[in-house]
Amino acid sequence: MNSQDKVPVTILTGFLGSGKTTLLNRILSEEHGKRIAVIENEYGEVGIDQALVINADEEIFEMSNGCICCTVRGDLIRVLGNLMKRRDKFDYVLVETTGLADPGPVAQTFFMDDEIREEFTLDGIVTLVDAAHIGQQLGRSDESTEQIAFADVLVLNKTDLVETESLDTLEARLREMNRMARVVRSEKADIPVETVLNLSAFDLDQVLERRPTFLEPEYPFEWTGVYALQPGRYELSLAEGPDPVMSLVARVDQGSDDADLREGAEWCVRRYAEPAVEVAPGAEVSLNAHVSLQLQTPGRKSFFLQIDAPAQVGLYAQHTAEEFDMQLLRADDGGAIPVEVERTWVAQHEHDDEVGSFAIEREGSVHPDRLNAWLGEILSERGVDIFRMKGFLSIAGEPDRFVFQGVHMLFDGQPEKPWGDSPRLNQLVFIGRNLDEAAMTKGFDACLV
Amino acid sequence: MLIGGASKKVNLHVVRRIKRALHEALQLPQDTMITVTQLACLEEDCAPLETVIGLLRPGSPPLQHKVHKSTEFIDTRDLVEVCEAWGFSVQFSALDSILKER
Numbered sequence: 001m002n003s004q005d006k007v008p009v010t011i012l013t014g015f016l017g018s019g020k021t022t023l024l025n026r027i028l029s030e031e032h033g034k035r036i037a038v039i040e041n042e043y044g045e046v047g048i049d050q051a052l053v054i055n056a057d058e059e060i061f062e063m064s065n066g067c068i069c070c071t072v073r074g075d076l077i078r079v080l081g082n083l084m085k086r087r088d089k090f091d092y093v094l095v096e097t098t099g100l101a102d103p104g105p106v107a108q109t110f111f112m113d114d115e116i117r118e119e120f121t122l123d124g125i126v127t128l129v130d131a132a133h134i135g136q137q138l139g140r141s142d143e144s145t146e147q148i149a150f151a152d153v154l155v156l157n158k159t160d161l162v163e164t165e166s167l168d169t170l171e172a173r174l175r176e177m178n179r180m181a182r183v184v185r186s187e188k189a190d191i192p193v194e195t196v197l198n199l200s201a202f203d204l205d206q207v208l209e210r211r212p213t214f215l216e217p218e219y220p221f222e223w224t225g226v227y228a229l230q231p232g233r234y235e236l237s238l239a240e241g242p243d244p245v246m247s248l249v250a251r252v253d254q255g256s257d258d259a260d261l262r263e264g265a266e267w268c269v270r271r272y273a274e275p276a277v278e279v280a281p282g283a284e285v286s287l288n289a290h291v292s293l294q295l296q297t298p299g300r301k302s303f304f305l306q307i308d309a310p311a312q313v314g315l316y317a318q319h320t321a322e323e324f325d326m327q328l329l330r331a332d333d334g335g336a337i338p339v340e341v342e343r344t345w346v347a348q349h350e351h352d353d354e355v356g357s358f359a360i361e362r363e364g365s366v367h368p369d370r371l372n373a374w375l376g377e378i379l380s381e382r383g384v385d386i387f388r389m390k391g392f393l394s395i396a397g398e399p400d401r402f403v404f405q406g407v408h409m410l411f412d413g414q415p416e417k418p419w420g421d422s423p424r425l426n427q428l429v430f431i432g433r434n435l436d437e438a439a440m441t442k443g444f445d446a447c448l449v
Numbered sequence: 450m451l452i453g454g455a456s457k458k459v460n461l462h463v464v465r466r467i468k469r470a471l472h473e474a475l476q477l478p479q480d481t482m483i484t485v486t487q488l489a490c491l492e493e494d495c496a497p498l499e500t501v502i503g504l505l506r507p508g509s510p511p512l513q514h515k516v517h518k519s520t521e522f523i524d525t526r527d528l529v530e531v532c533e534a535w536g537f538s539v540q541f542s543a544l545d546s547i548l549k550e551r
Contacts, residue, residue, distance in 0.1 A: 074505045081482040113484040113503075114459045114520065115468070411489075 006121040009093040010197055011106055013147045014128030015137050016099035019157040023128060023189035023196070024096055030193050037090040039079050071105040071408075072112050080109070080116050092197065093120065100143050103127075103150040104387065104408060111410040124199035127151035127181075128189065131170060132161040138173075148174055149355045149387045149431050151181045152199055160187045179357040180388075180429050219265055219345040220272040221247065223320040225328075226254050226261075226341040227313050233331035234305045236285065236293075236315075241324035244296045246317060247276055250287050250305060254314030256341045261314070265345065268316040279303055287313070295324075304331060312340070320344060355387075357431040360444050365396040365424050370447040375411065378440065383409030385435060391428035394419065396449045459487050459520050467502070467523060470547040474539050475532065481506045484513075487520045502531050512536075524548075 014020045028036060076095070083093070097106055103125060110122040127147045130137075137144040148154060154174055159167055171183050184191055238246070249271045254264050276292035281301040285291055295301055307313065317326065321342070328337040371393070378386070390405040393413075404413030426448075430440065468483040477483075484503035498519040504512040514534040516527045525545040532539040 074511050077484060078480065078482045078505055078507065082480075112486050114464045114486055115461065116484075118459075118461050 006119060007087075007091065007093055008123035008198060009095060009110060009120050010123050010199075011103060011125045012094060012096045012128070012196075013101065013103045013106075013125065013150070014099065014155075014157075015130060015134070015144045015147065017133070018099070018128035018130040019155075019186075019189040020096055020099075020128050023126075023155065023157075023191070024094065026189055027094065027193055027197065032193050032197070034092045034197070035090045036092045036094050037083055038094045038096065039076065040096040071102075072109045073105045076106060076109045077113060077116065080113075080120065084115065084119055087119070101147075102143055103147055107150060107388075107407045108410055111407055111412055117412070123197070124152040125150050126153045126155060126196045128155045128157050129174070131156050131158050131167060131185075134170065145177070145355050146387065148177050148181075149357075149433075151178060153196055154178070154181045154183045155189065155191060155196070156183055156185045157189050158187065159185045177355045177357070178431055179359070180390075180431060219269060221249075221265075221268065221316045221318050222345055223315075223317045224261060224264070224343050224345070225315050225317075225321055225326075225339040226256055227315070227328055227337050228310075228340055229307045229313050229337065230310055231307055234307065234337065235329045235331045235334075236303045236305060237300055237327045237329055238293065238295060238303075239300050239325040240298065241295065241319060243319060244294075245278075246293045246295060246319055246324065247272065248285065248291050248293055248318065249289065249316045250285055250291075251314040251316060252287050252311050254312050256312065258343075261341070261343050264314050265316070268314075272316075355431075355433050356435065357429065358435065358437040358440075359430075360391075360426070360428045360441050362426045362445065362448060363423060364426070364448050365394040366426060366444075366447040367449045368395050368397075371395070374443050374447050378443065379406075379409050379411060382432070382435070386430055386432040388431045389429060391426070392416070393426050393428070394424040463520055463523075466548060467520070467528065470528060470544055471502070471504075471532070473547050474528075474544045475537055477504075477506075485520060504535055 012020055012024060024038070024040075028038070080093075083090070095106060097103065107122060107125060109116070110120055111117060127150070129148065134144065138148075156167065156171060156174070162170070167185065171185075174181070174183060182195075184195055249268045251264055251268060251271075254260065271288070271290045274290050276290045277286065278294055279285055279291045280294050281297060281303065283303060285293075285303050285305050287305065293301075293303055305313070315326075315328075321327075321339075328339075329335060330337065386406070386408060388405075388407055391403075393402045393404065395402050398415065399418050400415035401417055401419055402413055403416045404411060406412065426444075428444065464485045467485050471477070471483050472481070482505040484501075484505065486501045486503070488499055488501060489497060500516045500518065500520045500523060502514055502516065512535045514531045516523055516531065518527070525541060525548050528544055528548065529539060529541055532544075
């Protein structure tokens, strides 16, 4: 069956009081023309004609064949089995879980029975987050952590109850746990229906279209600006910003195209690994070195750069220029130097939570036997800790791109479209608990031909 | 094999026939669900593809049994073994005639 003929399924999760039912009612009451079958755990009235509402009692069991072990929801399998007999009555399925539900077994159910896998397609997992209480919940409950880790869309709800600054911090924390998810903010779950339905979220292409930078590696800096400078003295002027100090490397002979910037970024990562020299306002910034601009004093602060020969200089800054209204000026007349090229990077953050995500992106092709051996090893040894994975692979000798997705130990993949003239590439995303990014990346690299 | 030559694509017609044969031979009620899942296994002593057949009944613990072959090659003998593992006795001929019905 073609994936377009399958019935899309959205799983709606979220801790108690996060606003799931409000969102569900919103979806059901909007004019979207879909006939939605709702499978819900909690008894409740949903008096909408177009919806078919089925209650399911949570019934978790472990399917194990010795090598592969997965926990699925028996109640959901039975409900889906009954729904398959009424296939002409609906064209979308929404599964609402209880606040305490582990989303893993719910998601795995759609990969388990071969008939269910042919009839339904898991379109996406949407997790409602109570912005006011999630901070405490994350420390106390594995379920709320896993609900965030499994999500394709995180709806940061009840934002009217929280300060904007706290929301930014919370959003950054959520993104650390799940780089794959799109984060949307709402007050009373008042988000457009298309934000949560028909996401094709298991399709990595769609995800990349929405967030093109999400596969990129993280860097210790967030912004680069390249300036064409003549010999002379320059003033780097910064307003007050979000941090009392800011790391910076001013790299001489920085090229302007993207490959040059990436090369410069790799070089600067090594400089950032070195101890930073503190630079007080009014002092000189050393070129090609890691410095820490001291920004504790109020008002604008100036630092100085001396350029002895014409050069393009790249400023690799810990924060974006916008955050500090950073300007480069000629020291003699105060004339502003325009930035020739600028680029933002995915910034590195502290990893406080044991749940996290990472991506592997490699050009070239993989050897099928080596890849199978590697996949077999990580799925059997780390499957419990790998919540979700998805991506596409270039298999040596195969004309088609191979797309895959997985939940814990269950892996599903098939050849998709031909590579044609496009460059061969592998992109994989993993979300899980205590994943060893370096070891897994090394393991994947060993599969490349 | 997870990827590559040995495709793990299942024949839905065969899956449905297995489900129907077990359902009818065991005279199961409508609210009972049979699951058929073909899995790839990479461990040395296992067949590369195997099939787990499950029985889900409301109010009873789920039952499952593994057949060491791909779904396509499951025959009447395998299904008799599945039924026996689940604690049912079933006539080979009854199951065989349902399985071979078009």
